[in-house]
Structures are given as structure tokens and as C-alpha cells.
Amino acid sequence: MSVLRPLDKQPGLNTATILLVGTEDALLQQLADSMLKEDCASELRVHLARSLPLPSSVDRPRIDLIVFVVNLHSKYSLRNVEESLRHVDATFFLGKAAFLATGAGRESHCSVHRNTVVKLAHTYRSPLFFCDLEMEGFQATMAQRLVRMLQICAGHVPGVSALNLLSLLRSSETLAPEDL
Amino acid sequence: MDETVAEFIKRTILKIPMTEMMTILKAWDFLPENQLQTVNFRQRKESLVQDLVLLCENKRASLRDAALLDIIYTQFHRHQKVWDVFQMSKEPGEDVDLFDMEQFKSSFEKILRRALKNVTVSFRDAEENAVWIRIAWGTQYRKPNQYKPVFVVYYSQTPYAFTSFCHLKSNTPLLSQALTVASNHHKIVKMDLRSRYLDSLKAIVFKQYNQKFETHNSTMPLQENLELDMHMDSRIIHENRIEKERVQRVTQETFGDYPQPRLEFAQYKLETKFKSDFHGGILAERKEPLRCLIKFSSPHLLEALKSLAPAGIADAPLSPLLTCIPNKGMNYFKIRDK
Numbered sequence: 366m367s368v369l370r371p372l373d374k375q376p377g378l379n380t381a382t383i384l385l386v387g388t389e390d391a392l393l394q395q396l397a398d399s400m401l402k403e404d405c406a407s408e409l410r411v412h413l414a415r416s417l418p419l420p421s422s423v424d425r426p427r428i429d430l431i432v433f434v435v436n437l438h439s440k441y442s443l444r445n446v447e448e449s450l451r452h453v454d455a456t457f458f459l460g461k462a463a464f465l466a467t468g469a470g471r472e473s474h475c476s477v478h479r480n481t482v483v484k485l486a487h488t489y490r491s492p493l494f495f496c497d498l499e500m501e502g503f504q505a506t507m508a509q510r511l512v513r514m515l516q517i518c519a520g521h522v523p524g525v526s527a528l529n530l531l532s533l534l535r536s537s538e539t540l541a542p543e544d545l
Numbered sequence: 546m547d548e549t550v551a552e553f554i555k556r557t558i559l560k561i562p563m564t565e566m567m568t569i570l571k572a573w574d575f576l577p578e579n580q581l582q583t584v585n586f587r588q589r590k591e592s593l594v595q596d597l598v599l600l601c602e603n604k605r606a607s608l609r610d611a612a613l614l615d616i617i618y619t620q621f622h623r624h625q626k627v628w629d630v631f632q633m634s635k636e637p638g639e640d641v642d643l644f645d646m647e648q649f650k651s652s653f654e655k656i657l658r659r660a661l662k663n664v665t666v667s668f669r670d671a672e673e674n675a676v677w678i679r680i681a682w683g684t685q686y687r688k689p690n691q692y693k694p695v696f697v698v699y700y701s702q703t704p705y706a707f708t709s710f711c712h713l714k715s716n717t718p719l720l721s722q723a724l725t726v727a728s729n730h731h732k733i734v735k736m737d738l739r740s741r742y743l744d745s746l747k748a749i750v751f752k753q754y755n756q757k758f759e760t761h762n763s764t765m766p767l768q769e770n771l772e773l774d775m776h777m778d779s780r781i782i783h784e785n786r787i788e789k790e791r792v793q794r795v796t797q798e799t800f801g802d803y804p805q806p807r808l809e810f811a812q813y814k815l816e817t818k819f820k821s822d823f824h825g826g827i828l829a830e831r832k833e834p835l836r837c838l839i840k841f842s843s844p845h846l847l848e849a850l851k852s853l854a855p856a857g858i859a860d861a862p863l864s865p866l867l868t869c870i871p872n873k874g875m876n877y878f879k880i881r882d883k
Contacts, residue, residue, distance in 0.1 A: 388857035411781045414783075425784075
């Protein structure tokens, strides 16, 4: 089971599971805590992984949304995400995957250029969020967004599917590469 | 009292923060307790210093007393200086003489004075058989500059001496010679180790840094694991738990459970010849080696290195070039082609 597929398991009753993939454990942990603080009708579960593939020995529920976290201060984290992307089935990128870039606020510490992640997200046709996870206010807002996105991707919001959401988000995304 | 001495005392006392004033003056023990009690310590610093200098004048403070005050101030503020480490050695087969502190001091001072007439040397004994030496350098024609002294801390039961960074590099050979001869050693070598934190340098050089938390070893890891479980929400699952535990284990094996000695930087100089498969390239003919300098800086370098792998910023195990720093007692490295 080295490739993650979105629909290979039965969904749990009222359960929504998000997988955060990134090297910086402390940031992922804080984001997970913020997400779980949100008031949400669905039962949330957060899985944290350093990289993919996931160890097959663990029994896990169906994953509704994958967020790849890249720290712009670290080329190591970008490389880690790039390698993890190979272990994700293409159907995830129909609205069930997203990229999150952190650390853009401190320009002098950035060793990964903004454009690199923009191009990466564009290649995978997935939304890209910039958020400084170290700032509590921004992190809380991001957590709220992710919870809403997760509910939609798990199918808990009637009338909106993951693919709908993707095309709604896409209209602002396609402008970005041309502007560069 | 000489005007220069008065000025020197005044400037030294001015450096002392108000919170430490009483402690340092008591350690100096030049102005007696009853005199200190007549001074108003609540007034503004400038006026307080004037009162204290007046008391010193009345007691006819000498340059020697002033130098002693400078040593005490530096002992309280050792982090303000950058310390180098020297290692001495005896000839193999030489007898181990009994160390005589007084003989060392007089011998040391004699050697310096023989070479340089204008020099001020002062001593203060410290714990662990150590002695703090203060040297103010002059030249053939100029009196010693009291405001740029060099400090040497010599641990008499060991071959190690720590010296504060000296701008006048020309006097270092003389200083080294005086140290070596006075302490009955044969050779002296400057180690590639430098830091502001004298206690950390001591810990590295005397190999004392890994003895600190020995009694707590069995209880601490258990406590840490319990804390982890209590804080974690059951809705958060760590997929790579096994990998995380491996990283923790490797980090603990490399760095241990104890607090690391404190260094501010590590510097690596690389010199290598250009190697290429293509013959006749522009760089292939080059005789001069290529040079590269990498410097790592941090308020606490070793703790920062220790937290790299657990924080997910680097792979574990770290490069041995980084982890060998306390073991080898070096933070300046020269890497050359074999």
C-alpha cells in the first residue's frame, strides 16, 4: 500500500480525516491543536506524517484531505515534500490535496523562493496557501480554513464537493503564474 | 594617589552594575565594612562613584589594588571576553614536580619583567587550584596600558590555561613562554577552541560536560514519555512514530541527556584541489587549492545542533564534523585533501 488513494476505504460515520505532511513536527503539532479547537459538527482526526509513504502497519481511516507543508526557510522540507508527492495517487489532486507554505514573512531567512512553491502547486493543480504558522493569529485563521475545507472534502457540506471547491479556488490561482 | 590610578579606579567602578556593587566591593576587601556603610548607595551612580574614589584616595589605593579590582570585575563578567585555550606538555619522562604557587607567580612575573620593563602583573587565587593573572602591556618607552589588559586563568593541577583575546598579538609568544617556563612545562600549543563561556571551555577541556545529570538518568526519560502522552489529543495521530523515536534515540546517543557546553560558533576551512574527469579544463591546471569557509553561529551552538534532527530540519545522525566538537575539543577545523 505504498500509494495513497482517496477512495479505497469506506468513510467513517461523520468522520473527517486530514493528513498533514511536513518535516517540522512542532509546527504541524500546533496546527493540529488549533484545528481541533474549532467548533465542528464533524468528528475530526488529524494525522501527522513526516513524509510519505506511510508505514503500512498502522490501521488508518480514509484520508479526506492532504496538506503538504513546506517551510520556505528550509530546502530540506521542500525536497521532502517533492519526494512524498510521488506516493500520492493522481486522483487526490482533484480537490483533496493542498499546499501550505510557511515562513514567507521573514524574507531574510528564506532559502526557497516563493516561485518554486507556486510552480509546484501549479504543476499539481492544487491550491497553495501562504501562512506563517509561527504567528498564532495567522495559524488560527489557517486552522479555521482547513477545517472548512476538510468538511467539504469529506462530503459533510451538502451541495459542495471537493472538485467544486477546487474550481472555485482555481479562478484566482490561474492568474498568478502569468503575473510572475 | 596617582591621578592615573584614580582615573582607572573610577572607570572600573563605573563599569560595575548597581546590583553587583556591594558584592564586588566586598570581594575586593579594600574598603572596610564600616567605611562602606557611611556611603549612600541609593544616590545616582556618578555621585556614588565619586564618594567611593574619595575613600580609595584617603586609603591611598595603589595600582596593585586597582588591578585586583579589575580582576574581580572580570571574574564576575567573564562573558565579556573571548577566551582561547592553551595546552602545555612536559617532556616524556620528565619528573612530576610538586607545584608551588608562589614560585610559579614569582617566576612568571620575573620572566615578563626581564623581557619588558613596562608591564603590570597581578595575581588572584581562585578555587580548584586556579590562579587569575592580569597583565597590562607597555612598550620600551610607554607605560602599561591599563585599559587593554590580558587575563590568564591557569589551572595548576592541569596543563591548561585560558587567555582572554589580546589585540596585541606581538606579546603572545612572550606570554606563552612565561607560562610554560614558570609552570615547569616544555611545550605550549594553542588549541583550536575559542568561546566567551569560560565554564563551558573548562567543561570541554576537562571532560566534565557529561557528568552532570548522572543520577537522574533513570527517572528523566520516563517522565518525558508520560508528559508526551498526557498532552496529546487522541484525535492526533503521529504516523511516523517509529522514525521519531529512532531520531530521538540517535540524538540521545550522540549528545547525551546532559546540558551541552556553551559555544557560540564553529568554523570550517576547506582547502581542496579541483578534481575533474575532463582533462584540460580551465580549473584542472590550477595549482592553487580552492578555499571555502563555513561558519555556524548561535547563542548556544551545541544545543541548537542537538535540536536539529528532532525539529525535522536535518537528518539524524548528524555529520560527525558537527558532533565531534566537544569530544575533540575543537571549534575551528581545517579540512584538507587526504
